[in-house]
Amino acid sequence: xxxxxxxxxxxxxxxxxxxxxxxxxxxxxxxxxxxxxxxxxxxxxxxxxxxxxxxxxxxxxxxxxxxxxxxxxxxxxxxxxxxxxxxxxxxxxxxxxxxxxxxxxxxxxxxxx
Amino acid sequence: xxxxxxxxxxxxxxxxxxxxxxxxxxxxxxxxxxxxxxxxxxxxxxxxxxxxxxxxxxxxxxxxxxxxxxxxxxxxxxxxxxxxxxxxxxxxxxxxxxxxxxxxxxxxxxxxxxx
Numbered sequence: 161x162x163x164x165x166x167x168x169x170x171x172x173x174x175x176x177x178x179x180x181x182x183x184x185x186x187x188x189x190x191x192x193x194x195x196x197x198x199x200x201x202x203x204x205x206x207x208x209x210x211x212x213x214x215x216x217x218x219x220x221x222x223x224x225x226x227x228x229x230x231x232x233x234x235x236x237x238x239x240x241x242x243x244x245x246x247x248x249x250x251x252x253x254x255x256x257x258x259x260x261x262x263x264x265x266x267x268x269x270x271x272x273x
Numbered sequence: 274x275x276x277x278x279x280x281x282x283x284x285x286x287x288x289x290x291x292x293x294x295x296x297x298x299x300x301x302x303x304x305x306x307x308x309x310x311x312x313x314x315x316x317x318x319x320x321x322x323x324x325x326x327x328x329x330x331x332x333x334x335x336x337x338x339x340x341x342x343x344x345x346x347x348x349x350x351x352x353x354x355x356x357x358x359x360x361x362x363x364x365x366x367x368x369x370x371x372x373x374x375x376x377x378x379x380x381x382x383x384x385x386x387x388x
Contacts, residue, residue: 196379203277203363204316204379250315260306260331261365261377263315 162187162253164234166264174272179223179238181267183251186232192254193234194261195225199247207249210234221245246271275378276300279364285386292351294383296364298344304367305347306377307331307339309360316363322347354387361385 167182185191190212196204208219215227225236234251251264276299286292296305304323308316308331318331320339328339336358340348351358364380 194377201382203381206376206378209376260318260321261316263317265313265315 162191162255163262164251164253164264166251166267168267169265170268170270172270172272173241175243176240179236179241179245179269181236181249181269183234183236183264184232185234185253187253189256193227194252195219195223195236196250196252197247198250204250207236241271243271243273245269275366277364277366277378277380279380279383281383282381283384285388286354288355288387289353292354292385294349294362294385296347296349296380298366300366301344302366302368304369305341306365307347307349308363308365309333310363311360319349356387359385359387
């Protein structure tokens, strides 16, 4: 069964510094992977998705993620953090057996001035 | 943004009472989902629907039922609310299954407190 593990529950960065949010996946098949962002008291917004096309996926707001099969990773990065990036980020895999999204437990990104 | 409306957005109810949450979409998408979000668990699937009157259970379906009599509406019912069902509930929609590359869009959430 497909699953994802987010390696950090909290990540703190300073404004203007790079962001790295780590996600490892487990899947017997070529997975469909997603990153969603959730701002406080809001719904989830899709940042980007990987569906076996290019391994480097570009998303909204300057985020990108690289699919690395050899490392079973799908880490999210951004070159320069902005205060508005402070939110919770979820790495998600599509479970083909049960036709559902499987969520990681989330990483809270804190951005300080 | 996808046209998804959840109602009510906030509700406090007493243990043992029935509660119905409504999800309404204007996108004419085939798939609709109900998730609950709890600290330390991410989002977990309660039920989903792949068409009118076609529904199936997710991983945390005990204590919940759903109905879909029209494409645009997906109702989640707690027959007899318990404190363990205090959570944030998210509706989501997709044109088809996400394994085909389609995106799943989420509503703004419904905060339910059972006292």
